[in-house]
Amino acid sequence: MTDLSASKSGSLLTEDKRTAKRNAAEKRFRAYGLGAILLACLMLVLLLISIVTNGASSFKQTYMAFPVTVSQEEFDAAEGSILKTGAYNKMLQSALMDYLVANDLLGDATEDDVKNMISGEAAADVRRMLLANADVIGTEIDFSLLANGRIDGYFKGRVTRETAALDTKITAAQLDLADRMTEDGSMVTRFNWSFFTNPDASVQRPEAAGLGVAILGSLYMMAVVLCLALPIGVAASIYLEEFAKKNWVTDVIEVNIANLAAVPSIVYGILGLAIFINFAELHQSSPLVGGLVLTLMTLPTIIISTRASLKSIPPSIRDAALGVGASKMQSVFHHVLPLAAPGILTGTIIGLAQALGETAPLLLIGMVAFVKEYPAAYSSELGLFGEASTALPVQIFNWTTRSDPAFVERASGAIITLLIFLLMMNALAIFLRKKFERRW
Amino acid sequence: MSFLKLSASTLAIATISATTAAARDNVQVAGSSTVLPYASIIAEFFGENSDFPTPVVESGGSSAGLKRFCEGVGENTIDIANASRAIRDSEIATCAENGVTDIVEVRIGYDGIVFASDINGAEFAYTPSDWFLALAAELPVDGAMVANPNTSWSEANADLPSQPIIAFIPGTKHGTREVFEEKVLLQGCEDTGAFEAFMAINGGDEDAAESSCMAVRADGLSVDIDGDYTETLARIEADNNGIGVFGLSFYENNTDKLQVATMSDVVPSTESISTGEYPVSRPLYFYIKAQHVGTIPGLQEYASFFVADELAGPDGPLAAYGLVSDPELAATQEAVANLTTMGN
Numbered sequence: 001m002t003d004l005s006a007s008k009s010g011s012l013l014t015e016d017k018r019t020a021k022r023n024a025a026e027k028r029f030r031a032y033g034l035g036a037i038l039l040a041c042l043m044l045v046l047l048l049i050s051i052v053t054n055g056a057s058s059f060k061q062t063y064m065a066f067p068v069t070v071s072q073e074e075f076d077a078a079e080g081s082i083l084k085t086g087a088y089n090k091m092l093q094s095a096l097m098d099y100l101v102a103n104d105l106l107g108d109a110t111e112d113d114v115k116n117m118i119s120g121e122a123a124a125d126v127r128r129m130l131l132a133n134a135d136v137i138g139t140e141i142d143f144s145l146l147a148n149g150r151i152d153g154y155f156k157g158r159v160t161r162e163t164a165a166l167d168t169k170i171t172a173a174q175l176d177l178a179d180r181m182t183e184d185g186s187m188v189t190r191f192n193w194s195f196f197t198n199p200d201a202s203v204q205r206p207e208a209a210g211l212g213v214a215i216l217g218s219l220y221m222m223a224v225v226l227c228l229a230l231p232i233g234v235a236a237s238i239y240l241e242e243f244a245k246k247n248w249v250t251d252v253i254e255v256n257i258a259n260l261a262a263v264p265s266i267v268y269g270i271l272g273l274a275i276f277i278n279f280a281e282l283h284q285s286s287p288l289v290g291g292l293v294l295t296l297m298t299l300p301t302i303i304i305s306t307r308a309s310l311k312s313i314p315p316s317i318r319d320a321a322l323g324v325g326a327s328k329m330q331s332v333f334h335h336v337l338p339l340a341a342p343g344i345l346t347g348t349i350i351g352l353a354q355a356l357g358e359t360a361p362l363l364l365i366g367m368v369a370f371v372k373e374y375p376a377a378y379s380s381e382l383g384l385f386g387e388a389s390t391a392l393p394v395q396i397f398n399w400t401t402r403s404d405p406a407f408v409e410r411a412s413g414a415i416i417t418l419l420i421f422l423l424m425m426n427a428l429a430i431f432l433r434k435k436f437e438r439r440w
Numbered sequence: 441m442s443f444l445k446l447s448a449s450t451l452a453i454a455t456i457s458a459t460t461a462a463a464r465d466n467v468q469v470a471g472s473s474t475v476l477p478y479a480s481i482i483a484e485f486f487g488e489n490s491d492f493p494t495p496v497v498e499s500g501g502s503s504a505g506l507k508r509f510c511e512g513v514g515e516n517t518i519d520i521a522n523a524s525r526a527i528r529d530s531e532i533a534t535c536a537e538n539g540v541t542d543i544v545e546v547r548i549g550y551d552g553i554v555f556a557s558d559i560n561g562a563e564f565a566y567t568p569s570d571w572f573l574a575l576a577a578e579l580p581v582d583g584a585m586v587a588n589p590n591t592s593w594s595e596a597n598a599d600l601p602s603q604p605i606i607a608f609i610p611g612t613k614h615g616t617r618e619v620f621e622e623k624v625l626l627q628g629c630e631d632t633g634a635f636e637a638f639m640a641i642n643g644g645d646e647d648a649a650e651s652s653c654m655a656v657r658a659d660g661l662s663v664d665i666d667g668d669y670t671e672t673l674a675r676i677e678a679d680n681n682g683i684g685v686f687g688l689s690f691y692e693n694n695t696d697k698l699q700v701a702t703m704s705d706v707v708p709s710t711e712s713i714s715t716g717e718y719p720v721s722r723p724l725y726f727y728i729k730a731q732h733v734g735t736i737p738g739l740q741e742y743a744s745f746f747v748a749d750e751l752a753g754p755d756g757p758l759a760a761y762g763l764v765s766d767p768e769l770a771a772t773q774e775a776v777a778n779l780t781t782m783g784n
Contacts, residue, residue: 081750082489082745082748082750082751083485083489083748083750083751083756084488084489085485085488085489086750086757120757124488127488128488163696164696166559166695166696167695167696168692168695169692169693169695201484202477202480202481202483202484203477203480203481203693203761204481204757204760204761205484277516281516283464283516284468284516284518285468285496285498366470366498368498368499368500369470369496369497369498369499370476370479370480370483370496370497370498371494371496372483372484372487372494373466373487373493373494381464381465382464388466388468388496400670401473401499401667401668401669401670402477402670403477403669403670403687403689403690403693403694404693405693405694405697
């Protein structure tokens with residue numbers, strides 16, 4: 001008691017020892033909190049800086065333009081050989097050589113230097129173009145073709161004079177030539193649309209690699225997830241929340257759903273491999289299997305958020321509906337569900353965003369693959385979403401394992417693309433919540 | 441209610457698409473991550489030079505690829521397995537059990553394994569003995585096994601720089617590890633005379649002596665890399681004293697960051713490997729499920745395209761990427777053309 005009376009004595013305006021201690025503790029706590037946030041922000045900024053500095057350059061690409069004439073004889077000879085694109089490549093190389101000599105750009109570059117300036121993809125582009133327009137054979141065509149990955153890297157700062165001196169795949173003479181061609185206007189670096197539309201390319205052609213197949217594959221999977229997880233998840237939540245009796249069975253189900261949401265995603269991959277591929281005999285690497293696996297993974301997230309938003313609707317709404325003679329089902333579908341829709345949508349979009357960035361389960365069902373053909377949404381042989389494809393996160397994983405350093409840039413560019421998609425989805429979720437949310 | 445209808449119809453669609461498993465029109469390949477770059481180069485060329493769609497090439501390792509290859513015959517199994525080692529008898533037996541009886545073995549060429557360090561570091565000239573003395577878990581001293589005392593390269597071999605030993609070697613799931621153990625560690629063990637010493641200690645048990653030769657120290661000076669060569673490169677960039685084990689093609693793509701060490705005074709290159717001078721190399725293979733030829737369009741065409749002179753030959757794109765072309769390519773081409781199965 002003496003202690004208590006002692007602390008009560010003295011003015012309120014002067015800080016006694018215990019108050020000072022409590023105030024100091026509060027200040028410390030605030031400092032810890034601020035420190036934690038600053039640390040998190042710093043890490044995020046570092047991550048973003050490293051990704052953007054590595055990857056921003058993948059949105060630009062170096063092209064070179066020079067005239068090429070393919071005669072009918074050359075065309076026939078090329079089409080008659082085994083390695084047709086190899087024959088076209090030789091034509092392109094000699095056309096570039098002719099152009100450089102005619103415009104006095106060659107300098108001290110050797111024939112081999114000139115040959116390696118052109119990307120391997122260029123020959124394939126030319127062949128596709130000639131097959132599509134047979135009437136241009138024999139005439140002079142101005143092609144805009146991809147430059148080799150190392151040359152491209154020179155204009156992006158990835159390849160410098162110092163690294164080129166050590167690098168066996170590029171020579172200083174080639175860089176000089178690239179500089180002269182830029183001055184001449186026959187070599188330009190411009191925005192890289194094909195990064196978003198091109199399919200993947202092999203290790204020898206990093207300059208041609210794009211995200212086309214991966215974006216398409218991710219899109220198909222998201223369509224599968226949306227069409228399956230949303231109706232199943234919403235139906236399950238409505239039943240559990242509005243119709244099911246509260247007893248131990250529903251409790252067990254509830255605990256299990258919460259547990260499922262925390263199961264490592266690779267487990268769903270193992271399950272998908274066993275059920276969808278080995279048992280149901282769906283196709284390896286197909287967006288359908290990927291979508292089904294991601295549906296399983298996303299369901300708990302959607303069920304939990306849907307139940308939470310159904311719970312937040314006041315009972316008075318249900319009571320009023322029932323009071324004017326609506327059936328239980330009418331009260332749910334006419335009143336509760338529309339009011340809960342913003343919350344359900346938000347949960348679904350966040351679940352989808354999670355599924356979009358998921359890699360681990362896709363590794364097991366064969367989506368980490370080299371896929372060059374655009375997957376069709378439907379084919380008569382393989383059914384809906386049955387053609388092999390990759391997905392954005394596995395494409396990133398795939399590119400980080402390739403030997404050519406240009407793929408590091410591509411992988412970072414793909415990460416930026418994925419982050420932009422995720423940001424857009426999360427922004428949409430916030431927008432929908434802000435616009436339609438009602439508070440009681 | 442609309443979404444009940446929606447869910448019912450989507451489920452129906454999913455079931456329908458599940459039942460319409462008909463002929464797929466592309467070749468499916470899986471297996472070794474070492475063969476993957478070569479296979480994807482060929483797949484790309486095959487797609488743009490033929491009327492067939494580009495094959496789908498997955499990686500995942502030689503063993504995983506062969507396991508899937510042996511799962512059975514049918515459109516839902518892969519057509520070709522890539523491997524950085526020859527198929528084992530046990531795998532052939534598993535294959536036979538599951539009905540995969542007609543396997544065509546195709547050797548595509550040779551791949552060199554090189555030792556490389558940071559470009560700004562010291563130069564190294566190794567022999568297999570140096571690696572054995574640096575990485576062995578235990579060394580024989582006066583008839584007893586003692587833990588490897590060497591902590592710097594100069595302790596393993598006085599001619600090497602006195603740089604601390606930090607080695608990044610492929611993990612046990614890689615086929616490359618097997619080659620490293622047999623062609624470097626075991627060789628070094630025999631060259632230094634440690635093999636006989638181990639034999640003596642183990643009472644003449646050859647297998648025990650061999651496993652002692654190939655046991656790698658676990659005190660942190662040797663690090664197993666289970667990822668890809670890009671991970672090894674990142675580790676060397678972080679620790680400039682590190683020496684890494686790479687594939688020749690990976691090194692050739694990164695000569696601005698890495699310098700290669702000689703092995704027994706031979707500089708690794710496609711030439712020195714093809715003549716057999718450079719000792720650490722291994723053959724690469726792929727295996728065709730001959731029972732799928734005729735069902736899967738383009739399968740045999742892809743295989744014969746792969747081994748054609750224009751592609752797998754010494755002037756082809758594979759050699760340009762670092763594959764040491766097989767001098768017996770003609771025999772391989774004939775085997776693919778006739779679909780000569782293993783055991784025939």
